[in-house]
Amino acid sequence: xxxxxxxxxxxxxxxxxxxxxxxKQNDERMRATIRAGKLAIIYYSPRGQxxxxxxxxxxxxxxxxxxxxxxxxxxxxxxxxxxxxxxAEYAGKVTGTCKGKGGPMHITHPETGVMVTxxxxxxxxxxxxxxxxxxxxxxxxxxxxxxxxxxxSNIGAFHESLNLASxxxxxxxxxxxxxGYAEHTHYSExxxxxxxxxxxxxxxxxxxxxDGNDPVAMWKAAQEAVARAxxxxxxxxxxxxxxxxxGHLLGDDSHYIxxxxxxxxxxxxxxxxxxxxxxDDWQVPAADxxxxxxxxxxxxxxxxxxxxxxxxxxxxxxxxDILAEEMA
Amino acid sequence: MAVEILLPKLGFxxxxxxxxxxxxxxxxxxxxxxxxxxxxxxxxxxxxxxxxTGTLHxxxxxxxxxxxxxxxxxxxx
Numbered sequence: 001x002x003x004x005x006x007x008x009x010x011x012x013x014x015x016x017x018x019x020x021x022x023x024k025q026n027d028e029r030m031r032a033t034i035r036a037g038k039l040a041i042i043y044y045s046p047r048g049q050x051x052x053x054x055x056x057x058x059x060x061x062x063x064x065x066x067x068x069x070x071x072x073x074x075x076x077x078x079x080x081x082x083x084x085x086x087x088a089e090y091a092g093k094v095t096g097t098c099k100g101k102g103g104p105m106h107i108t109h110p111e112t113g114v115m116v117t118x119x120x121x122x123x124x125x126x127x128x129x130x131x132x133x134x135x136x137x138x139x140x141x142x143x144x145x146x147x148x149x150x151x152x153s154n155i156g157a158f159h160e161s162l163n164l165a166s167x168x169x170x171x172x173x174x175x176x177x178x179x180g181y182a183e184h185t186h187y188s189e190x191x192x193x194x195x196x197x198x199x200x201x202x203x204x205x206x207x208x209x210x211d212g213n214d215p216v217a218m219w220k221a222a223q224e225a226v227a228r229a230x231x232x233x234x235x236x237x238x239x240x241x242x243x244x245x246x247g248h249l250l251g252d253d254s255h256y257i258x259x260x261x262x263x264x265x266x267x268x269x270x271x272x273x274x275x276x277x278x279x280d281d282w283q284v285p286a287a288d289x290x291x292x293x294x295x296x297x298x299x300x301x302x303x304x305x306x307x308x309x310x311x312x313x314x315x316x317x318x319x320x321d322i323l324a325e326e327m328a
Numbered sequence: 329m330a331v332e333i334l335l336p337k338l339g340f341x342x343x344x345x346x347x348x349x350x351x352x353x354x355x356x357x358x359x360x361x362x363x364x365x366x367x368x369x370x371x372x373x374x375x376x377x378x379x380x381t382g383t384l385h386x387x388x389x390x391x392x393x394x395x396x397x398x399x400x401x402x403x404x405x
Contacts, residue, residue, distance in 0.1 A: 036379035037334025040397050251338030253372055 008219050010282045012058055016215050017274055017289070019054035022296050023074040024271045026083065027246075029300050030073070030090070034250055038308065039091055041104050045246035046074035048213075051270050052177055052240045053078030055218035056145060059226040065135070065144040066114050067128040069121070070105050071177075071244075075147050080112040083299055087307035094317060095310040101321065113142075122155030124148060125174065129161045132172035132235075143229045144172040151182025153196045162203040162237065169234035173225045176237065177212065179244040184256045200237040212240025213270040245269075331380035333387075333402040335395050338369060338376075344396045345369045347388060352378075354386040358404060365401065380404045 027047045033039050057078040068075040076086060081097060089096025090104045097109040105119035115131055118124045128146030135142040152158055153176055165172050176196045180187050193199060200207025206228070210221040218240065225236035243265040247254040254262060278284040319327040335345055346368040352358050363375040382404040388395065
């Protein structure tokens with residue numbers, strides 16, 4: 001247990017756990033719903049990566065910006081996108097965050113700061129850098145978080161974004177969720193450096209490697225990076241080491257991951273581990289956690305039903321949001 | 329209430345799949361999450377779980393045939 005003035009209190013840890021439990025349960029429901037044939041979509045499970053956005057969210061305001069990627073439903077939930085709108089968009093329904101016209105790859109919900117979700121590896125970082133530039137120019141005080149995977153740090157846009165953000169001291173945090181595999185390729189076969197955070201040296205910004213499955217370590221690392229951005233001191237490259245349990249996308253059997261590596265990772269599943277820690281180290285009654293988990297399950301039930309019951313956008317709706325003026 | 333067993337999309341470009349084998353007999357009891365049938369798509373073969381608990385009513389029993397995503401394979405009542 002971490003103590004001292006710069007340590008999260010039990011209320012903070014409970015909020016982090018709540019987000020983690022929401023993400024885990026939501027993911028389980030999403031996979032079951034797709035496997036039952038009720039949703040025919042492509043799905044990138046965030047299972048195993050719950051801690052990262054759940055801890056970062058503690059340091060963000062509702063209007064801080066987030067740019068994330070196709071494996072991003074954990075980031076979207078942690079940022080506060082309502083589950084009903086989220087499920088409806090995943091299902092392509094008119095009640096979704098983008099009126100059913102964005103789909104799972106492009107969740108956008110400015111009301112909670114989720115400015116865009118991108119489907120092309122590495123393409124979110126230049127957008128996030130632009131949002132941060134806008135915040136700097138307008139002085140709105142917002143911080144931008146941009147998430148990406150380990151493979152994306154080999155894309156040119158990563159290097160261009162870090163360079164510009166550093167030169168202009170932009171209020172952005174580059175969050176690399178390093179889950180060890182770029183699609184089906186092991187980290188060591190595609191990336192030359194031992195830690196992606198080492199690459200920050202080239203762009204004269206702090207590069208921090210943190211255990212992305214440790215809620216307290218993650219909370220502290222995010223606190224420093226967000227504070228630095230908010231104070232106008234510039235960007236940070238925050239590399240969060242994690243693992244994904246469910247392959248690259250639903251239907252991928254993870255055959256390219258050694259069985260021992262997968263078993264060791266599952267043994268350290270961060271969600272049940274943290275739950276037990278709250279009971280053992282923080283004296284949180286198990287009944288409180290049971291209730292919290294059950295309330296989340298009910299909320300997810302309602303979101304799924306809402307999405308399945310909603311209508312698809314009609315032809316008139318399909319012509320909206322394309323041009324500045326309404327199309328005839 | 330009957331729950332339909334629909335052929336799921338389990339891959340990036342999967343539009344159809346081969347119903348290889350029912351793992352549970354028609355009319356038998358099934359529990360949600362229990363392996364129900366084997367599905368082959370272009371890249372893999374995998375077992376798909378029962379979407380609900382109840383009695384299995386098989387609608388399509390011609391295993392080895394290809395069907396589009398969304399096909400009603402059976403029901404659980």
